[in-house]
Amino acid sequence: xxxxxxxxxxxxxxxxxxxxxxxxxxxxxxxxxxxxxxxxxxxxxxxxxxxxxxxxxxxxxxxxxxxxxxxxxxxxxxxxxxxxxxxxxxxxxxxxxxxxxxxxxxxxxxxxxxxxxxxxxxxxxxxxxxxxxxxxxxxxxxxxxxxxxxxxxxxxxxxxxxxxxx
Numbered sequence: 001x002x003x004x005x006x007x008x009x010x011x012x013x014x015x016x017x018x019x020x021x022x023x024x025x026x027x028x029x030x031x032x033x034x035x036x037x038x039x040x041x042x043x044x045x046x047x048x049x050x051x052x053x054x055x056x057x058x059x060x061x062x063x064x065x066x067x068x069x070x071x072x073x074x075x076x077x078x079x080x081x082x083x084x085x086x087x088x089x090x091x092x093x094x095x096x097x098x099x100x101x102x103x104x105x106x107x108x109x110x111x112x113x114x115x116x117x118x119x120x121x122x123x124x125x126x127x128x129x130x131x132x133x134x135x136x137x138x139x140x141x142x143x144x145x146x147x148x149x150x151x152x153x154x155x156x157x158x159x160x161x162x163x164x165x166x
Contacts, residue, residue, distance in 0.1 A: 026059040028067070028083040037076030041066035048076035054088050 030051045038045035041063055051057070051071060057078070061068035065080045147155075155161075 027056055028059055028085055029087045030055040030082060031084050031088050032082040035082045037078055039076060041077040049074045
């Protein structure tokens with residue numbers, strides 16, 4: 001009988017540890033500069049905590065346009081629009097040289113291309129559409145731009161962005 005109880009305990013431990021390790025956590029990043037974690041999924045709900053841009057939260061539950069999340073020891077609800085699976089881009093990432101395949105970059109959807117150009121502080125026409133030619137020389141010149149920290153600060157000031165680094 002003692003041998004059987006050991007097997008039962010061992011089996012329960014193995015099943016419990018497999019269940020605990022099998023449950024993969026989903027992490028998201030806060031994108032909003034000023035977000036409030038709410039007690040319930042309502043914009044006018046009671047504030048549980050303030051969360052900062054770049055905070056990494058664990059998703060506990062999804063409900064329509066809200067996620068119940070955990071940050072440190074706090075649990076609450078955040079709007080889906082404030083969260084992303086990508087860490088927000090900060091000043092250091094904007095200055096980093098990122099290799100780009102020009103052939104693929106020229107075929108991107110306009111919003112993606114426009115966002116990429118905007119992060120480098122550029123303004124101009126939308127990318128070539130159907131039947132238009134792409135000036136690869138101009139694209140190469142843009143890709144070789146290496147903005148300095150002062151260039152980035154000047155751009156942030158011009159478009160009135162806060163100077164915050166995640």
